[in-house]
Amino acid sequence: MSVDNEATKSKLPMLLDPGTKGGALFLSLLLFLAPVLGYEVVTIGFGIDGIDAGKWIGVGFTFFVCIAWVGSYVFRVATKDMTYAKQLKDYENAVIAKRLEELDEDEVQALIEDIERDDF
Numbered sequence: 833m834s835v836d837n838e839a840t841k842s843k844l845p846m847l848l849d850p851g852t853k854g855g856a857l858f859l860s861l862l863l864f865l866a867p868v869l870g871y872e873v874v875t876i877g878f879g880i881d882g883i884d885a886g887k888w889i890g891v892g893f894t895f896f897v898c899i900a901w902v903g904s905y906v907f908r909v910a911t912k913d914m915t916y917a918k919q920l921k922d923y924e925n926a927v928i929a930k931r932l933e934e935l936d937e938d939e940v941q942a943l944i945e946d947i948e949r950d951d952f
Contacts, residue, residue, distance in 0.1 A: 867893045 842849045849855040867889050874885040908914055932940065 863897070 842851060844855070846852050846854045847858040850859055870889050870893070871882075871885055874880050874889065875882050935943070
């Protein structure tokens with residue numbers, strides 16, 4: 833079981849991994865600062881009226897975040913990287929392991945021979 837946990841650990845640094853508390857806080861801070869910095873760049877850098885800039889930045893940011901969220905959800909569903917799918921797979925593996933433990937040695941050997949025969 834520890835081998836599975838090591839294989840599923842992310843190789844991202846703690847602040848960039850959304851699966852950690854530090855990553856969630858850091859990404860939330862970035863999502864908070866992105867429209868604020870965009871507003872400052874547009875109003876100061878390009879001289880656009882603050883009211884118009886705020887409306888369009890708000891609409892654009894909301895649209896972008898919604899599209900990104902839906903895209904990540906569809907990706908997780910397509911790759912079966914959902915909590916329910918993982919729990920179901922873990923449960924099925926545990927049931928198979930339990931049934932294998934209950935078999936006699938000769939039954940296990942017969943299953944192995946049957947699998948080897950089917951592979952070729």
